[in-house]
Amino acid sequence: MRHVFVAGAAVAPFGKHLGRGAADLGEQAVIDLLRSVNLPPGQVGAGFVGSVYGGSLVGQRVLQRAGISGPPVFTVENACASGASAVHLAWQAVASGAHDCAVAVGTENLSGFGGGALPLTTADAEIAQGVVMPATYAMRAQRYLYETGARVEDLCLVSVKNRRNGAKNPRAHFQAPVTLEQVLQSRPVADPLRLLHCCPNSDGAAAVLLCSPEFARELRTPLVRVRASVVRSGRFHTGFRDMTWPDITERTVRAAYEMSGLSPADLDLVELHDAFSIAELLHAEALGIAERGKAHRALADGEFDVDGRVAVSPSGGLLSRGHPVGATGVSQIGEAYWQLTGSAGDLQVPGATVALTHVTGGGIFGVDNGACSVHILTAED
Incomplete structure (x- = not known):
């Protein structure tokens, strides 16, 4: 397993974003991330997008809007751990050598539910x-x-x-x-x-770039190692x-x-x-x-x-x-x-x-x- 580094991060600020869906917020986070590390969208090897209420294929909708089209993309749902699970899968992809860089994203818009506790499945x-x-x-x-x-x-x-x-x-x-x-x-x-x-129930998105040591050397950004x-x-x-x-x-x-x-x-x-x-x-x-x-x-x-x-x-x-x-x-x-x-x-x-x-x-x-x-x-x- 190769060492894996975080080479950049971006957040679409959390709060109430009425009228902006999960895909819109995720798009903002990914675009800000790619700009911060000066990375063309075409160099992203894979994408993993965590969301609970974003709907079918929210991963593809987020990344395509940010210019990432064609590589393997996965939408991840794992309750509140969805985004962190997306990071884990991106880490696996880079550590295993399958990809030299991967984007992990988490995005959600909860404003549509109004106030109170979030709805949970009744099949329980x-x-x-x-x-x-x-x-x-x-x-x-x-x-x-x-x-x-x-x-x-x-x-x-x-x-x-x-x-x-x-x-x-x-x-x-x-x-x-x-x-x-x-x-x-x-x-x-x-x-x-x-x-x-x-x-609070909030709307927002975040994105991080994970990469191999070799890929990291080509970037001019500070690095943090995922231990x-x-x-x-x-x-x-x-x-x-x-x-x-x-x-x-x-x-x-x-x-x-x-x-x-x-x-x-x-x-x-x-x-x-x-x-x-x-x-x-x-x-x-x-x-x-x-x-x-x-x-x-x-x-x-x-x-x-x-x-x-x-x-x-x-x-x-x-x-x-x-x-x-x-x-x-x-x-x-x-x-x-x-x-x-x-x-x-x-x-x-x-x-x-x-x-x-x-x-x-x-x-x-x-x-x-x-x-x-x-x-x-x-x-x-």
Whole structure:
């Protein structure tokens, strides 16, 4: 397997883009990406486009509009991990030698659904009984608070930190900080979660270029090495389910650490799947950057701040940056790329050389999540 590098990234800013479909947003991200690396569309070897609600052949529609026509193109649907799964497949294509460069894209327009929880398939025993993601995460939060002694205020601190970070991110859906009191007083959604404990449904797109060492030498752009790219699916069982332990995250990141030869202690920053504030605490523990049951203490002590032990969601995370589901995983790679090349501007984590991105999702009967992807990236001299 060859080394694989990220050679560029672009984002169509997240927010509400009424009247612009997934293909329109994806086109913008891909065109901006190709311009940023000065790469003619005809030199792209393959394209992988992640989207949940973009419709049939959205990959071809996105790439053809950007001038990429003829090479193999794949549309990837893997719930919230769709974009990250597209990156994983692009990494496989380059690492295996099948292609010297590949474009990975994530795109989504959720404005058409209006407000509230996203629609889930009813061809599922739990969803048919009324399960929605806010309720599932509320159950996880209740159990975590009960078992660890954490308080609702600890959940609020996640939102405060990430909205503070996102206030500096021009690509974020929400670009204003919030106070602890504002989070506590926001509208109830599913006890104990309130509105500001939840990420917004956003529109947006992101694109990254992955390439081989030989191809990378021809480009005049900063490079970041992909040290690990892993995707796992949930294990099916119908017995007891520990609501405070995302098994799929732990299994995926364990494989990523093994592949990269790195450990949690090596990480400078983490972009994780904070779709709800409780998710940051649960996933931080499963990723190994906090002891089990103690992530809320690490958060309160400032260990997850931009200048802390490990910066968690310095981009603002899903809570601030937004969550156009198919685009999220690719945008995380982009944020990590800018951090590791020292071009993150006001978001910059001082001296960042190792980053981890994590996304998981998909409510499905019998598993904790349908799919999870973890990438570990390192700066190159």
